[in-house]
Structure formats: C-alpha cells, structure tokens
Amino acid sequence: MSASPGSAPAETTGPPDATIGRQALVALALASGPVVALGFTRFAYALLLPAMHEVMHWSYAQAGGMNTANALGYIIGAATAALLARTVGGRQIFLGTLAASALVLLATAATASFPVLLALRFVGGFTTAVTFVVGSVLASHIVSGALQRRSALMVAVYMAGVGIGVVISGAVVPAALGSGPSGWRLGWLLMGAIAVVALLPAWLGTRSVAPPGGTHSAVLEADQLRRLAPTFVWYVLYGAGYVSYMTFVIALLKSQGLGGSMIALFFVVLGVASVVATLTVWGHLAGRLRAGRAPALVAVVVFLGVLPVLLLPVGVPAAVLSAVIFGASFMAGPTAATVIARRMLPRGAWTAGIALLTVAFSVGQAIGPLVSGLLSDGAGGISRGLWLSAGLLILAAVAALFQRDHHAA
Template identity: 35%
Template structure:
C-alpha cells in the first residue's frame, strides 16, 4: 500500500470514531436506553437532534480553529473530544446530562469530519464510518439485547475504542498545506443547488439508521438478525469508496448525487411494504453502500469548485447546512413515529432523500468541461490541490 493510502487508513479512524461510534452507534444502543430510561421515540430522536446541534456548533467553529491552531491540531482535538463525549454518555442516565454528552459528540464529529476530509489524500477516509458501524454491530447487540440496563457498558466500550483510534491516528494527522488558511468568502452561493440537496439529504437520511434497531425490535427481530443487519450495513459502507470513486470523480454534474439519493429512497421504501428479513438485509446493504458516499460526492464537488485556500471554510459552511437538516430530521421523525409506528421513520428517509434526488437531477448541472464542477464555478488547479494535500 502506498504512503497516501496508509495515511488515509489512519485518518479513517477519525470517521470510525466520530461518525461510526459517536453518531451511528446510538441507533444500536437506543432500544436498550429507551427501555431502561422509559423514553418515547420523540425523546430518543431529541438525542440525535442534540448531536446535530453539536455538529452545527462544531461546523461553525472548525474554520476558525483550523486557521488558529491548524487543520491537523483541529482533527486531533476532535478525536480527544469524541472519546470524552462517549465516556460521558456512559456516566449515567440523567436526560439533560446525556443531551450534553450528545452535543459534545456532535461538536467532535464536525471537527474530525471536516479536518479529516481536508487532510485525507484519498476517499478511503469516508469508509471509516463503516468500520465503526461494523464493530458496533458485532459488540453491542449481544451486550444489551437481554440486559438493557447494561447500555452504559456499551458506551464505555465505544469510548475505549475511540481512545485507541485517537492514538493510532495521531501521527497521520500531520500538518498539510491547508493549515493556516486565510479567511475567504466561501462560494456557497454558486453552489446553492448542491447545498439545498445536502440539506434535504441531512433532514432525511439519519432517521433510517437512528431508528433501524427500534424498527427491528418492533418486528421482534432476534439478536442475531440485528447483528447481521448492522454487520452488513458496516461492510457496505466500507465498500462504498471503491464502488463510487470513479463515478464521483468522473460523472457530470449532479448525476452521482441523483443516483445515490435515488438508491437510498428506493432501498428504504420496500421495508414499509414487505418487512421480511431478506428485504431488511437488502435494504441495509443498499443504504450502507450509498449514504456515506453522498458526503464524499458533495466534498468532491466542493473540492473541484473551490480554491485550496478556501477549502476548509467552504466545507465548514456546507457542514453547517448539513447540520441544520440533521438536527431537525430525527426529532421530527421520532415525534411522527410516536403517533404512528416506528416504520414511519423509514418512510421519512425515503421521502426526503427522494426529494433530494429529484432536485439534484433538476438543478445540479454539469460544468462545460463535463466535470462534477457546478456551472458558474471557477476552474481549480488540481495539481495545486494535490501538492497541498501531499
């Protein structure tokens, strides 16, 4: 493996911790927490909304932090905060304290995701979330399914794993050319169709993975089935970069976003009609192989439309937009499910991602050279970007 590949693998421990453990593993622990702490789905969704609020705060702060302490130090700080947040989640069952811990995990997630996306030399970085989901899917269901009161042990185990990932990724997050950016105006207005698509996606996608285990529990799925679904989901996320790398780099305009979001919508819908174990597994694979590819596709559009000196600021702005949708979506989906069934959360994902796919097809156009760059964006010197990221 090349040196950039090894570095990307180490940096991918960031998405494994900040996203796989800090955000997505909550969906696995949620049924046990809800049973032990007597939550309804609205209160459970509010936890994810709190995580989204923290993600919003972190996204706002990232560009300033990167300018003052450097992108590498920002990544390392996020990894440390993620470990602390996971340990704090294990500390007790007081609702307000848990909300605060989820906010901190969101802040850490934004710092790690944005800084790591700037530092990482390859798209392998985005596969790290799949590794976090895979580890969580293997470890958590056997621990909590028959003893829901043991949910703090699940968070403690995730905190230990995040701490090990912090140590392992520390030297890979070395300063690159993007450190110390000067403040610039991010060209988000030129990229408004992409930003709007990202907002709709954020409002919808997280409901699926947040409430997937609750949906399976409502269908009386066994521990083995829940484990298998999450393992397949994690493996699919890990496979996504290899599957989508060429389309993301070479398909024109919004075609990649349209296909990815369309697959998510189509993969979610059959669960509402034919909730058999086989359909659940197929849906998890299709969702897993696409949902983390959407941020990768948006990052590539930003990268090819933005000068290197504006990269961190522009990604931070897009992450703020993403966080706004992510903050509201799960709470609203959970409140709606309390008045209907847990399956409503899957319909929520299908509806919002379907709308995002339609908008991407209609509004995100190819640049004159056929690249992913949105029309009206200035060309970017890719050799300069590669030199900055080497």
C-alpha cells in the first residue's frame, strides 16, 4: 500500500523489505532534483563547453568563469536554503526552485550573449542549490528515528539522481551537438524539456515525506560550527578539486583526439558508475565509517580517478578507466556530507547544517574552475589545470581525517 499524501513511509508496519522498497521509491522520486540540479545544470556543461567555446570564441578563463558564475549563485542559494525552507516550506521551495531550474535550462538555449549566459548560469546555480539542499533534507527525513544506516542508504538513492542525470545528458547532448553549429542550443533545450517532465515524480516524492516537526534553526550555533569545521575545510577543497576535473576533462579528451562517440561513452560510463557505486557501496559505507573516514576515502578515490587521463597514454582505455573510478566516487562526497550532518547535529539543525556544508562545497566549486582555467590557458595546457584538481583532492583527504565523531541527541 502506498504512503498517503503528507505522511512518511511507515517503518513499523508490513514486511521490512516492503518498507525499505517504499522508502527507496520515495527517495528515487526526490532524486529528480539532483538529476536537474547537478546532472543537467552543472555537469552537462562539460559536454557543451567545447562547442560553446569554439562557436563563441571563449578563452578557457571565460569558460571557467561560466562555472564560477554558476557556483556563486550556488553559494547564495545554499546559504539561504534553510531560511527559504523555514519561511516558504520545504516541499514548496523544492518544487518551486526545480521548476525555475527547468526554465533556466530552456532560456540558456535562446542566447549566445556572454553576459546573459553568465546571468543564467548564476540564477541556475542559485535555484539548483536550494533544490539540492532541501531535497537532501527531505531524503534524510524519509527514515525517522535512529536508523542511521538505512537513512544513509536513502540519502544515497537520492544522490544517485546525479549519476542518472549524467547518463541522460551523456546520451542526449552528444546527439544534439551532432546536428550542427547550433547543436549546443538543442542540447540545453532537450535537457530543459526533460527537467519539466521531472517535476511530476518530484511532486509525488514530496507528497510522501512528512514535513519535519519541531523547531528548526536557519543557522548553526558556535559549538556546532566548531564541531563540523574539519568537514567544512574538506568540502571546500573537495569541491574545488572534483569540479575542476568535471569542467575541463571533456575538453582535455577532445584535445587528445577522442571523437564525439567516445566522449559520449566516457560520460555515460561515468554516470552509470556513479549510480551503481552510490547505491551499492557508498550508501552502506557512509553509514558505517565513523568520524571523517568516509570523506577522506571519497577524496582519495576521486584523486585516483583523475590520474589515468594525466598519466596513461592518450586513448579510450585511459578515458574509460578514469570515468569508472571517478564516476564511482565523486557523488559520494555529498552523500558523506549529508550523513555527517545528520549524525552530528540535532534534527532541527539538519537543514542549516547541510546548507552550510553545501556553501563550503560551493566556495570550492567557484574557485576551482576559474583557477584551473587560468592555469589551462598557460604553458602546459589543460593537463596543468587538472593537476591542480589532483593536488586539492589529496589536501581534502588530509583535512577530513581531523573530523571527530559526535552523536547528537
């Protein structure tokens, strides 16, 4: 029997497997948010970047600046998500910003103006940050009580939406780019149309999550901030490191002679690896590993995923190996961060904690592509910028190890 509108999926009635199945379906419906917020709005830009770079004669610094504009909007969206959710309501703001993100995707197809595209990337960053943060909190509330490991699994199902979005964009965008010089416009248009369709499962998912009860804070207290400080540092470095790779790896592969079909294969493999590993590995590990071990492990594995395209001979094997390793780990970062916030903060502070961690993530994502782009414009080309990504990920792993455990009441 399905959950009634406005009620959380039951935990104490019916066979346990059936209960978990219903909860997973709710998390999967909410995953429509990250499909659009990250899979389309953020990561698909890497697929579209080479064509936009060529048609509009951008420098790599300009190309990185587009992602920086998106990340700045993301910072503001993440910083205000808790307040918006408290004022407007979690369900309403999740659906409203998801709808706005769909409109931004559609509007991006309509202009080649650099300032207008910068503005759209900024607005898209804002709306998708709110969607992602509030959706993470809704996913955290699917399982109530002290079932930490099952809650981590539901969060992982939600985060798998990013990989699903990457797979969809990996199939849709290269086909659109093959239609001619204006193919980049068609790519954004198709993703916008899919984002409109995604509103239906997102709406159904929100109907099955009970609104959080009790008092909820829009900001964290000083001791809560100190408690999470190492995770904040980890997330800044991690965000800068992983997004630099995601922004420029496609451009690197194209510069090394890989054709459109191989680029599409790379992106689809990356997305499939993300979905499979997030559901089968990281959802369980994030709930079991204590303190900062899960974030540290994530950073190390993502670092290993960057290395094949930098160290191995140019070709499909290096690209696929990189896609598998990187794809299998990069979205474990948000999963680990959400689980840490849930574990270490009282229930009423979850939204504020996840939002503030996402701000840290966004700061890294704003800085990383711009610095990586500037390095890529100089001697050494794109690979030089990607070495920055690798170094930042190692620093992130070290920072995470300073995180200590704390069980909130």
